[in-house]
Amino acid sequence: GWIVPLLDIPWRGTRPPVVLGEWPVAAGAPPCLTTIATWENKGKNIDFDGETYLWSKHANFLKMIEVPKRAGGCFTMAMAPPTKDVAAEVTAGGWGLTDPRPISASMENYRDFIQASRGEFTVAKDIYVRPNSGWFSDRSVCYLASGRPVVTMRTGFERFYPSGEGLLTYLTAEEAVDAVARVNADYSRHAAAARRVAEEHFASDKVLGAMMKEVGL
Numbered sequence: 689g690w691i692v693p694l695l696d697i698p699w700r701g702t703r704p705p706v707v708l709g710e711w712p713v714a715a716g717a718p719p720c721l722t723t724i725a726t727w728e729n730k731g732k733n734i735d736f737d738g739e740t741y742l743w744s745k746h747a748n749f750l751k752m753i754e755v756p757k758r759a760g761g762c763f764t765m766a767m768a769p770p771t772k773d774v775a776a777e778v779t780a781g782g783w784g785l786t787d788p789r790p791i792s793a794s795m796e797n798y799r800d801f802i803q804a805s806r807g808e809f810t811v812a813k814d815i816y817v818r819p820n821s822g823w824f825s826d827r828s829v830c831y832l833a834s835g836r837p838v839v840t841m842r843t844g845f846e847r848f849y850p851s852g853e854g855l856l857t858y859l860t861a862e863e864a865v866d867a868v869a870r871v872n873a874d875y876s877r878h879a880a881a882a883r884r885v886a887e888e889h890f891a892s893d894k895v896l897g898a899m900m901k902e903v904g905l
Contacts, residue, residue, distance in 0.1 A: 690819075690820060690821075690822075690844075691737075691819050691820065692819050692821060693736075700899075700902055700903070701822075702895060702898075702899050703824070703848075703889060703890055703895045704824060704825070704826035704829050704890060704895075705829075705890060705891070705892035705895035705896055706826075706829045706830060706832075706833045706886060706890050706891065706892060707892045708833055708886065708887065708891055708892070710799075711799065711803075711830055711833035711834050711886075712834070713834060713835035713883055714803035714804075714834045714835055714836065717806060717875050717876070717879070718804055718805055718806045719761070719762045719806060720761075720762035720763065720764045720784070720805060720806055721761070721762065721763050721764070721805065721806050721807050721808065721809040721839070721868070722763070722764045722765070722766065722801070722802075722805040722806075722807075722808060722809075723765055723766070723808050723809060723810035723827075724765075724766040724767070724788055724791060724792070724798075724801070724827060725745055725749070725765060725766070725767045725788075725810065726745070726767070726768075727745070727746050727749070727767055727768075727769060727770055727774060728744050728745075728746040728770060729743050729744045729745075729813075730744070731743075733815075734815060739818075741814055741815040741818060741819065742813065742814035742815060743813060743814075743815050744813060744814065745811055745812070745813050745814075747814050748811035748812065748813070748814060748817065748841060749778075749811050750777075751811075751861065752811055752861055752864055753777060753778065753780075753781035753783075754781045754782065754861070755781070755782075755809070755861055755864045755865055755868070756781055756782030756783050756809075757781055757782035758782075758861070758865050759864070759865045759868040759869065761868070761872065762784065762806075763782060763783050763784065763809060764783065764784040764785070764786055764805075765778065765783045765784070765785055765786070766785075766786050766787070766788040766791050766801065767785060767788055768787065768788055768789070769785065798830075799830070799834075802827075802830050802831055802834055802836065803834045803836070805831070805836055806836065806837075806875075807831060807836045807837035807838060807839065807871060807878075807879075807882070808827075808828055808831040808836065808837075808838045808839065808840065809839045809840075809864070809868060810825070810828070810838075810839075810840050810841075811840070811841050812825070812840060812841040812843050816843045817841055817842070817843050817859075820843065820844040821843050821844055822843060822844040822845050822847060822848060823843045823844075823845065824843070824845040824848075824849065825840070828840055828855075829886060829890045831882070832854065832855065832882045832883065832885050832886040832890065833883065833886035833887075833890070834882075834883075835879045835880065835882055835883040836879065836882055837854050837855070837856065837871045837875075837878040837879060837881070837882045838854070838855050838856070838882065839856045839857075839858065839864065839867045839868055839871060840855075840856075840857060840858075841857065841858060841859060842857040842858065842859050848889075849885065849889050850885060850889075853877065853878060853881035854878050854879070854880070854881030854882035854883070854884065854885050855881075855882065855885050856870065856871065856878075
């Protein structure tokens with residue numbers, strides 16, 4: 689399903705690493721699923737083979753805007769709405785909004801926000817989803833390492849990482865609501881599985897060691 693042209697470059701795949709010691713398992717089961725996002729990125733869309741691929745999340749957020757209302761429970765997005773209309777649409781879908789600037793001001797604030805979350809519910813950029821790119825978020829890896837389950841859009845990464853426990857995927861709003869319900873039905877199991885996924889697939893010693901070996905260092 690890979691459609692991105694390689695241009696005769698011998699690309700070598702890798703994974704977003706996380707230093708597990710900096711992201712210990714967080715205690716408890718906080719109420720709110722969260723994510724951190726920029727609503728719309730402009731100027732980086734790509735036209736390829738007669739289609740336009742958006743370098744932005746907002747198109748997929750709009751498709752999933754009412755998942756919080758349908759799933760129930762608490763959902764928080766750390767995002768600065770570009771307009772009052774966007775803020776109204778997001779909150780009408782059941783999202784709470786919080787200012788992302790203090791969260792991103794330091795690594796400690798960023799970690800505290802993630803570890804005070806129940807888990808992550810998010811979308812991926814159009815340009816990652818439709819090409820079946822296999823892309824996976826370094827931010828989501830931090831949630832996983834913290835023992836916080838992740839519910840995110842499929843991009844083809846399920847070819848490389850296990851999904852279904854701790855890391856759950858969806859493409860439609862119906863699948864997203866179901867995934868959230870599965871996490872809430874057995875939170876402790878999914879929290880433990882999230883950490884295992886981080887340890888087995890994203891631990892920095894494994895990821896960076898494999899990278900160095902592959903390039904001959």
